[in-house]
Amino acid sequence: MNDGEYYDEDYSYEETESEPQGSGNLVKDLRNQLKSKTKAEKELRERLATMESQYRQTALKDALRDAGVNEKVAKLVPSDIAPDKVGEWLEEYGDVLGVQKNATPEPTAPAQSQDPEVQAMQAMQMMTASGSAPTGDITEADLSSAPSKEAFWELLRRGGNTKL
DSSP states (O other), X not given: OOSXXXXXXXXXXSOOTTSOTTGGGHHHHHHHXXXXXXXXXXXXXXXXXXXXXXXXXXXXXXXXXXXXXXXXXXXXSOTTSOXXXXXXXXXXXXXHHTOOOOSSOOOOOOOTTSOHHXXXXXXXXXXXXXXXXXXXXXXXXXXXXXXXXXXXXXXXXXXXXXXX
């Protein structure tokens, strides 16, 4: 026997009658199982990649919508930017995309749940900001004949040219 060759003299490589029939297909069966498991794993990985991509696109669109930016910008966001970091990315590259942050928020319509005084003040601020006066005349008689404090503030909130 050479040093490079090794034979197990005690083991017989031939099938014997004591071995169950079909055991020679063991390797073949294991290879088939391995192929099927590999194929299933590949399919699962593809599904996972698809789902991750869909999740990222949805999360990006939601983040952009929340920031007041068109959702089409999601295709321009680099793949290494996480959806929760889109705000920082917009601050850095927003000028390139034409996205501008408003220094002052736009005035909104007063909510009905606020006090009439607050609503009247907001209406006056909106009138001052827009530079246009509301139409209609409010006379001193209208103000003095207001049946309640709320009615008085309602007159002021509706606006008009006061003739006092």
